[in-house]
Amino acid sequence: xxxxxxxxxxxxxxxxxxxxxxxxxxxxxxxxxxxxxxxxxxxxxxxxxxxxxxxxxxxxxxxxxxxxxxxxxxxxxxxxxxxxxxxxxxxxxxxxxxxxxxxxxxxxxxxxxxxxxxxxxxxxxxxxxxxxxxxxxxxxxxxxxxxxxxxxxxxxxxxx
Amino acid sequence: xxxxxxxxxxxxxxxxxxxxxxxxxxxxxxxxxxxxxxxxxxxxxxxxxxxxxxxxxxxxxxxxxxxxxxxxxxxxxxxxxxxxxxxxxxxxxxxxxxxxxxxxxxxxxxxxxxxxxxxxxxxxxxxxxxxxxxxxxxxxxxxxxxxxxxxxxxxxxxxxxxxxxxxxxxxxxxxxxxxxxxxxxxxxxxxxxxxxxxxxxxxxxxxxxxxxxxxxxxxxxxxxxxxxxxxxxxxxxxxxxxxxxxxxxxxxxxxxxxxxxxxxxxxxxxxxxxxxxxxxxxxxxxxxxxxxxxxxxxxxxxxxxxxxxxxxxxxxxxxxxxxxxxxxxxxxxxxxxxxxxxxxxxxxxxxxxxxxxxxxxxxxxxxxxxxxxxxxxxxxxxxxxxxxxxxxxxxxxxxxxxxxxxxxxxxxxxxxxxxxxxxxxxxxxxxxxxxxxxxxxxxxxxxxxxxxxxxxxxxxxxxxxxxxxxxxxxxxxxxxxxxxxxxxxxxxxxxxxxxxxxxxxxxxxxxxxxxxxxxxxxxxxxxxxxxxxxxxxxxxxxxxxxxxxxxxxxxxxxxxxxxxxxxxxxxxxxxxxxxxxxxxxxxxxxxxxxxxxxxxxxxxxxxxxxxxxxxxxxxxxxxxxxxxxxxxxxxxxxxxxxxxxxxxxxxxxxxxxxxxxxxxxxxxxxxxxxxxxxxxxxxxxxxxxxxxxxxxxxxxxxxxxxxxxxxxxxxxxxxxxxxxxxxxxxxxxxxxxxxxxxxxxxxxxxxxx
Numbered sequence: 001x002x003x004x005x006x007x008x009x010x011x012x013x014x015x016x017x018x019x020x021x022x023x024x025x026x027x028x029x030x031x032x033x034x035x036x037x038x039x040x041x042x043x044x045x046x047x048x049x050x051x052x053x054x055x056x057x058x059x060x061x062x063x064x065x066x067x068x069x070x071x072x073x074x075x076x077x078x079x080x081x082x083x084x085x086x087x088x089x090x091x092x093x094x095x096x097x098x099x100x101x102x103x104x105x106x107x108x109x110x111x112x113x114x115x116x117x118x119x120x121x122x123x124x125x126x127x128x129x130x131x132x133x134x135x136x137x138x139x140x141x142x143x144x145x146x147x148x149x150x151x152x153x154x155x156x157x158x159x160x
Numbered sequence: 161x162x163x164x165x166x167x168x169x170x171x172x173x174x175x176x177x178x179x180x181x182x183x184x185x186x187x188x189x190x191x192x193x194x195x196x197x198x199x200x201x202x203x204x205x206x207x208x209x210x211x212x213x214x215x216x217x218x219x220x221x222x223x224x225x226x227x228x229x230x231x232x233x234x235x236x237x238x239x240x241x242x243x244x245x246x247x248x249x250x251x252x253x254x255x256x257x258x259x260x261x262x263x264x265x266x267x268x269x270x271x272x273x274x275x276x277x278x279x280x281x282x283x284x285x286x287x288x289x290x291x292x293x294x295x296x297x298x299x300x301x302x303x304x305x306x307x308x309x310x311x312x313x314x315x316x317x318x319x320x321x322x323x324x325x326x327x328x329x330x331x332x333x334x335x336x337x338x339x340x341x342x343x344x345x346x347x348x349x350x351x352x353x354x355x356x357x358x359x360x361x362x363x364x365x366x367x368x369x370x371x372x373x374x375x376x377x378x379x380x381x382x383x384x385x386x387x388x389x390x391x392x393x394x395x396x397x398x399x400x401x402x403x404x405x406x407x408x409x410x411x412x413x414x415x416x417x418x419x420x421x422x423x424x425x426x427x428x429x430x431x432x433x434x435x436x437x438x439x440x441x442x443x444x445x446x447x448x449x450x451x452x453x454x455x456x457x458x459x460x461x462x463x464x465x466x467x468x469x470x471x472x473x474x475x476x477x478x479x480x481x482x483x484x485x486x487x488x489x490x491x492x493x494x495x496x497x498x499x500x501x502x503x504x505x506x507x508x509x510x511x512x513x514x515x516x517x518x519x520x521x522x523x524x525x526x527x528x529x530x531x532x533x534x535x536x537x538x539x540x541x542x543x544x545x546x547x548x549x550x551x552x553x554x555x556x557x558x559x560x561x562x563x564x565x566x567x568x569x570x571x572x573x574x575x576x577x578x579x580x581x582x583x584x585x586x587x588x589x590x591x592x593x594x595x596x597x598x599x600x601x602x603x604x605x606x607x608x609x610x611x612x613x614x615x616x617x618x619x620x621x622x623x624x625x626x627x628x629x630x631x632x633x634x635x636x637x638x639x640x641x642x643x644x645x646x647x648x649x650x651x652x653x654x655x656x657x658x659x660x661x662x663x664x665x666x667x668x669x670x671x672x673x674x675x676x677x678x679x680x681x682x683x684x685x686x687x688x689x690x691x692x693x694x695x696x697x698x699x700x701x702x703x704x705x706x707x708x709x710x711x712x713x714x715x716x717x718x719x720x721x722x723x724x725x726x727x728x729x730x731x732x733x734x735x736x737x738x739x740x741x742x743x744x745x746x747x748x749x750x751x752x753x754x755x756x757x758x759x760x761x762x763x764x765x766x767x768x769x770x771x772x773x774x775x776x777x778x779x780x781x782x783x784x785x786x787x788x789x790x791x792x793x794x795x796x797x798x799x800x801x802x803x804x805x806x807x808x809x810x811x812x813x814x815x816x817x818x819x820x821x822x823x824x825x826x827x828x829x830x831x832x833x834x835x836x837x838x839x840x841x842x843x844x845x846x847x848x849x850x851x852x853x854x855x856x857x858x859x860x861x862x863x864x865x866x867x868x869x870x871x872x873x874x875x876x877x878x879x880x881x882x883x884x885x886x887x888x889x890x891x892x893x894x895x896x897x898x899x900x901x902x903x904x905x906x907x908x909x910x911x912x913x
Binding site for chain 2: 012013014015016017018019022023025026027029031032033044046047048049051052053054055132135136137138139140
């Protein structure tokens with residue numbers, strides 16, 4: 001498999017500060033209250049005083065078997081060799097079939113109707129840097145790295 | 161200027177990357193350094209400066225929501241652009257444009273005339289939160305002019321510090337080493353709102369990962385509280401009862417450090433006797449917490465050591481019995497043996513080694529101030545006996561709200577001229593309607609601000625201020641384990657209109673007043689050079705290194721000392737912890753009319769379910785607010801779309817069970833009425849709050865045109881929570897003037913959009 005890069009998110013360290021979401025908006029020049037490449041949200045469980053809040057920061061998962069790629073009737077969504085799922089704007093017809101098939105409701109549609117989503121900040125990757133959202137996180141709840149690096153975070157027993 | 165990346169250059173992209181500092185969470189505190197991407201004179205993107213030791217230190221690039229909103233600071237249409245003079249009635253908000261020269265001349269003439277006619281003390285400066293401009297140049301100006309009236313907010317760390325100092329000799333800001341702390345008690349500290357990127361939150365999360373236990377004591381289940389092992393959702397304003405009850409359990413169950421108590425505590429027997437009345441069952445009735453939970457917390461504190469109590473603004477500075485509360489909390493740390501031990505309440509800043517770059521503090525020219533000036537304070541924040549050089553931050557202080565009231569009451573004399581820079585008195589303190597009356601009655605009010613906040617309507621002269629992106633008048637030094645870093649604010653974009661840096665106001669004004677020789681003859685560069693002198697780094701050198709200059713540390717970190725009790729307690733009677741407090745007990749209170757108690761007595765909030773049961777029949781719910789918030793800077797920044805998007809309307813968190821009882825749906829406007837006024841907020845259903853408590857956020861005056869969202873007024877029918885609180889000065893804390901930040905309310909659905 002070609003998968004190379006991934007995001008890692010630890011809800012235990014997230015404090016719903018919105019830094020990742022706003023960092024993304026401003027880096028990509030997205031206006032407030034329009035489309036989002038990354039969204040911070042929460043689920044509240046239980047009733048007072050036995051309450052739990054679980055925070056989440058969600059962007060495109062760049063799935064190994066991405067349903068959006070299979071769904072797209074014109075082949076506008078592709079997976080790069082490094083695993084990043086990208087959209088070719090020139091091919092996208094804005095049919096929104098990808099949105100129906102995405103289990104995370106990720107695809108966004110801009111003013112011209114074509115699909116937009118997280119590209120792991122390809123511009124920054126090209127400069128050898130991380131996506132802005134991962135650099136933004138003040139608690140390192142959100143991280144980015146190669147799948148091997150992140151496996152060590154998820155399974156500390158793998159650490160050499 | 162540095163390149164944004166290896167493959168790009170300013171010549172090719174037209175983008176320059178310029179470092180400077182964010183002021184999103186504090187007025188001119190150089191905390192987080194930014195890299196601003198600038199194209200055609202506009203900020204396009206912002207990222208953290210990895211070379212400036214933000215948050216967890218070397219290499220860190222994180223910022224917070226406000227930090228990343230930086231570019232929008234420079235894109236708003238609501239900035240003040242030119243000096244203005246009032247052309248209508250006070251409060252009407254009618255102004256006409258004038259020159260800086262005319263504005264400064266008018267202010268200088270008025271100040272000279274006022275001093276001659278009423279004495280220098282009739283001029284006061286309103287202080288926002290701790291602000292370097294005011295604590296250095298502003299204080300210097302007051303000293304040269306001859307007024308003691310630095311009108312300090314009384315909502316600050318200084319009341320906390322004063323109460324802790326007078327009880328255990330110091331207030332601890334952090335443990336020496338979080339790795340050694342086994343229990344963290346986050347008590348009324350709102351750190352995920354007030355300092356997301358300040359480093360301490362990072363340390364706490366790392367500690368939790370290592371297995372450190374945590375107790376969170378706050379009315380709402382805030383994000384950090386979700387990680388805690390025990391959450392105590394206390395009724396706002398009743399923390400003193402909880403602290404006294406924890407002392408009761410620690411003493412009655414002998415969970416204290418007997419050796420420490422024997423050697424270093426004065427009057428422990430009297431305290432033991434005193435707290436016998438404060439059982440968990442007694443406190444349960446007041447705090448709304450089950451007695452079993454109070455015992456559980458006390459036993460954790462008594463058995464898990466070392467512990468660090470992070471005392472927040474909510475308990476010490478925003479309750480009218482803040483002094484007793486802080487004394488009691490400090491005594492919990494003391495008798496459990498957690499003072500100045502590894503992982504406990506460390507004395508002083510955790511030493512990382514001496515700074516390798518030395519700079520001069522700006523002198524406040526104390527010697528220029530008239531002797532005995534302190535006696536002329538219009539409303540001493542702390543009692544005069546406490547207001548001495550060894551206790552104060554930059555000089556004497558009057559309490560913000562009480563001082564404003566002198567204008568209306570004439571007691572002991574009325575302030576005649578006030579300056580507000582970087583502070584909005586119609587949200588920064590209680591009772592905005594009464595404050596507005598005072599501002600109206602004032603002889604002369606001059607304001608310097610970024611925006612036309614509501615208090616600007618009352619100004620005689622308005623001066624437009626700069627953001628941190630528009631000036632280069634401040635130096636920042638950061639000392640860390642790795643070394644010492646120095647940087648200067650770089651002007652990233654040109655200020656709009658005729659906006660000027662706050663640093664220049666006092667210099668410009670001083671020249672007009674004839675104080676030029678004491679103020680570098682108005683030359684800010686000379687002022688900066690004086691600060692830099694001991695560093696051996698010239699101003700030109702610093703400006704030529706916009707990324708800052710770093711001197712690495714080669715020597716190992718200093719060996720830490722602990723249990724320095726003889727030294728720490730020497731400022732206290734008998735050289736011991738004041739369980740029976742002879743440091744303040746029996747001495748005059750801040751009003752100069754009564755004496756302070758020797759033991760922490762439960763007083764409680766002016767309005768409470770247990771404290772005023774008759775009132776509670778009509779007003780059955782408790783209301784409080786979160787003070788700092790991660791999506792605004794106090795009452796400012798609601799104009800910025802990235803931030804406003806997440807809190808479009810003035811909100812009130814309400815337990816769904818309570819809301820349904822009153823027929824209020826999630827998102828409905830709610831009329832919230834206290835015995836003092838009414839305001840409106842939108843209901844936000846939230847299970848993480850007690851059904852008897854409501855929590856909101858203050859300061860909603862600013863509109864956000866880009867999202868088509870209005871601002872809301874401060875008076876009745878508006879959305880300012882300070883409109884609802886008790887503001888009876890006689891009920892403020894008797895030692896340090898703290899005001900209650902809670903009241904009782906009744907609620908109903910408001911039929912409007």
